[in-house]
Amino acid sequence: MKNIDYRDAPARELTSATMRGVTGRVVIGKADGADNFCMRVIEVAPGGVIPLHQHPWEHEQFIHAGTGRIRIGEDWSALEPGRVVYVPADAPHGMENTGDEPLVFLCLVPGFAPEL
Numbered sequence: 177m178k179n180i181d182y183r184d185a186p187a188r189e190l191t192s193a194t195m196r197g198v199t200g201r202v203v204i205g206k207a208d209g210a211d212n213f214c215m216r217v218i219e220v221a222p223g224g225v226i227p228l229h230q231h232p233w234e235h236e237q238f239i240h241a242g243t244g245r246i247r248i249g250e251d252w253s254a255l256e257p258g259r260v261v262y263v264p265a266d267a268p269h270g271m272e273n274t275g276d277e278p279l280v281f282l283c284l285v286p287g288f289a290p291e292l
Contacts, residue, residue, distance in 0.1 A: 178204060178208050180203070182201060182203045182217045183201075185201040185202060185203045185217070186201065187199045187200070187201050187219075188200055188201070188292055190218075190292065192227065194225065194227040195225060195226055195227055196221075196223075196224055196225055197220055197221030197222070197223060197224025197225070197273070198218065198219070198220050198221070198224055198225075198226055199218070199219045200216050200217070200218045200219075200292045201216060201217045201218075202214060202215075202216055202291045202292055203215050203216065203217055205291045206287070206291065210287065211287050212286070212287045213284055213285070213286060213287055214284070214285050214286075214287060214289065214291045215282065215283075215284055216282070216283045216284075216285070216291070216292060217240075217280065217281070217282055217283070218280070218281055218283050219278045219279070219280050220242070220244065220271060220272075220273040220278065220279040220280075221273060221278055222273055222275060222276050222277065222278070223273060224272070224273045224279070225270070225271070225272050225273075226270050226271040226272075227270050228247065228268050228269065228270035229268070229269065229270065230266055230267060230268045230269065231265070231266070231289070232265050232266055233265050233285055233286050233288070233289045234262070234263060234264055234265045234285075234286070235263050235283055235284060235285045235289075236260070236261070236262055236263075236283070236284045237260065237261040237262075237263070237281050237282065237283050237284075238259075238260050238261075238281060238282040239255050239256060239257055239258065239259040239260070239261070239279070239280075239281045240257060240280040240281055240282060241257055241277065241278065241279070241280040242255075242256075242257070242273060242275050242277050242278050242279030242280055243255060243256050243273070243274055243275035243277075243279065244271055244272050244273045244274050244275065244279040245271070245272055245274055246261055246269065246270070246271045246272075247268075247269060247270045247271070248261075248263060248264075248267050248268070248269045249267055249268060249269075255271070255279065255281075
């Protein structure tokens with residue numbers, strides 16, 4: 177059994193040529209014996225960007241704190257606490273923090289996807 181505060185999981189800065197202000201934590205993953213899913217908490221700093229990308233797995237997101245917007249395909253939608261988002265496999269998607277506080281969201285991916 178695992179029962180922790182998510183902030184106790186190590187944070188890792190996520191970087192690419194166009195990604196900025198993004199950290200991730202694997203809060204439940206393979207190290208915990210979770211073979212079917214990985215639960216990650218992602219934090220996007222104010223002004224931070226997760227650039228448009230795609231991959232062959234779906235993922236589900238729950239917005240915990242902050243505000244922003246997400247692009248899936250050509251459509252943008254607002255993000256705020258309590259919103260849930262489904263990103264289908266192979267759908268181009270990206271995210272931006274449009275607020276003054278960190279955008280924090282839970283992200284679930286299948287066990288075969290990279291944990292971070």
